[in-house]
Amino acid sequence: MAGEDKRTLAQKMGITRTVIRDPSESDIQLREDRIGRYFRKYLNKFVFDEFSPEFMEKSKAGDLMKGVPIPLRKKDLKAFAGGEGLPMLVIAENMAWVMGCDPHFKHTKDYVAILSKLYNYKLYEGMLKEGRDAAERGAMDDACIHFRAALCMKPDYLHAMYSYARACRAMYLDSGNEEYVGRFKAEALDYFELTTETHPRFAQAYYYLGYAYLNMGLYIKADLTWKEFLRFSRNGKDKKEIRKRLEQLAEPVQIEQGYNDVMSGRYEEGLARLEPFLKSRFESWWPLHYYLGVAYEMTGRRGQAVASFKRVLTMNASHIETMEELAAIYRQEGDRENRRKYEQKIELIRKNTQEDQKALKKEILEEDKKLREREPENQKPEFIEEIKSEDPEEKTVGKHRIKRLDKKK
Template structure:
């Protein structure tokens, strides 16, 4: 099983020490033998320190403590070199002491969660789903704890980590509903993930499924309210999907009615402008793009679309003006190519060469840039 968040857990290895158990060492575990080269086994530092204080000999360290630390390191690092050997050890150990390892990991996760040690809680759950990848409850609770850690990273203003933990939660929740299509709470949480990603159609479908499967009264009311509030966003998504499919007139039928209640929603105005531009109605498209720049004067994509409208209307100087403004804000190969091609159409070969070659320097693999460079070569 792959994980997106391991790098944020690896620092927890600092809480472990390793001791070497020689081949032939006595664990008295039927069905398990220490490898010939011996085995490095982990122990939590707090346990080791306690043992030293109590003058406990190294070979007398509680086997349960070693088993616990093995689970811990497996939960931290899914690629740790001894994980497979530790699995064999844990299997033999669980049979000897008649302990259910999966239940133990669940117990330890809840214990740490209840005292606010959320990362430790996640580590035990991560170990669980590594060993039991089809355990539905384990995957679900792992997702919920990932969401809790995402909130912590949000408070810490660490957007990258927050997004990684949210994506991890999303991925594992999707695994839950693949394994159990009737898991209502997984649908409930998935709806929020899709909503926050701007996938409103998907969020509505998922929340409606959660309602069909049954939620408690409070969650049912919450979901119903969410669906009601997002109707206009669903309509917007339907509209822009139609625009991107080339069905611009149908897209406008969805988008234009939203403008009255949301006159300053720049994403909506952009999609309406894009639909008109794709239909060849450049003057109408310009009105919407220009309206966006009144409230968002540095919106680069809007500047580029305005430039493309002007270029399509053979207003090359105005097109160059918009492309240059965009390039000052964002030195992007596509913007530079548009600027270079505008200069080429104007007959200014030197500036065309400068901008298109600069685009090539930034990304020599970009197909648009390569095509522009070929076109430029015809005029050298």
């Protein structure tokens, strides 16, 4: 019919995916793994086998099993030794652990294909439940690994995306290690963003994402994000809380808009927005004085610029950008003494920063060494030579003999 509106209901409501990322950024099997280094130690608890031809022939996923190693925990070997076999669901759980520890593992795609054929969506829903149960008892590594495994099965699985982001958030809030906090904070932020992009009607992701932006000083983003939360949430208590937060954000949002004016070259507009806050509770915010200084300098008010930049340094004595602005001003004025003073300070701060970075790197390497000593890595993983018996109903697989991959069969 001519003129018929063919938009979906969501589109008619104005709910669309405004951002669709490339799989290299959204698929956990392909994207950078910021936090995998903290889980790979658990892979040392596994040995590997291969499905026998007989078992593959009887399995409905047999065509996918050829050449694929079976992960087995060392505790599983007793069941094999006794001949009673091992439930296939136990092997599925082991596959989930391996995928969750390292989504880039060379056989992750094989595991996903096998498990999808055997169990379909019920398995990744089970992984989600395992993860949530682990989180409730405080086993956050366990929880995170299961959420990552579910995302290997289905990268856009709403509840796994959200639960994974929440788990990463809880883990960095409970740590005092700077490197650890930085990695988990970045992962949490990215997955809250991915969740809102992929499932734009899911309110709670906006709730936590708004707080993440707020803690980063991104007030405009927090404001916009929380307005989306209010649009979709039905939680009266949370909505009341966020309305109060938005009221508190009104002035910081104006200040950030002033910063953006200055950075975009709209200096007079920036001054008009920012100068009123010099007589407000935000007078002690050093970025306010820094951006005012830039705007003053770019509009020819050099005396006010110098005063603003020096005010910054009374609040943030090591702010290099401010020192660079002052050094540039004194260079133009031919004031060699003051120019050299700030250039020397910049050089000293950069040197100290480099030394701090070296010390942090050394600390990280020492922590990694201690971790390896506590969880010694096998240079060659153990390998189960063969399976002696199979259950035609795919419920169990049986006996084994262990050998090393570095030994000839």
